Amino acid sequence: MTAEKVSAEFDAIIDSLLDAPNEVAVQRVKKLAERGDGHAHAVLGVVYETGLYGVDRDESLALDHYNKAVVSARSLEGWLGVARLTLRHARHQDDFKTAERIYAEIGDEAERAEPWLALGRIALYGLSGSPDLRRARIYFSRAAEFGEPLGLTGIAIVEWKDGRYLRSICLRSKVVIKSLRRDLAGD
Secondary structure (H helix, E strand, C coil): CCHHHHHHHHHHHHHHHCCCCHHHHHHHHHHHHHCCCHHHHHHHHHHHHHCHHHCCCCHHHHHHHHHHHHHHHCCHHHHHHHHHHHHHCCCCHHHHHHHHHHHHHHHHHHCCCHHHHHHHHHHHHCCCCCCCHHHHHHHHHHHHHCCCHHHHHHHHHHHHHCCCHHHHHHHHHHHHHHHHHHHHHHC
């Protein structure tokens, strides 16, 4: 089967997932993954990582699917999954360095806050070496550029650790105000 045909079939299956019963949707994605569609592997990674659609959570299986997504499709979701699970289960400094390397490689490509938040935490707490408040501030700022309130929260923590208490309090207040406005707008 050609890559174009698999990709077109994957797009059609994704469209049909909204209407299909959960078990049927998962089986359709599994069949595509078996035929080598990397994006289907990324979807299965999310399904197994989170336990969506009634599937038992299995982070080992999720990691396997994310790795296949990276290898076969250079899938961004696959990279994010590998980094997220590596960071979540890091036991040694080398594990944190691996997660940091992956997030750094995909940060600009991702066009979302997740890699920047993870890099901010790694730098803030020195998980891959020594704490680096300057790098943490940069990473959390990038997350905030995507409208992510946790980016501002991260900057506030950095400011506090850097002895800039008033700035930290102001940033935390800003996060609370934004959250309240969003909640009120949703009512």
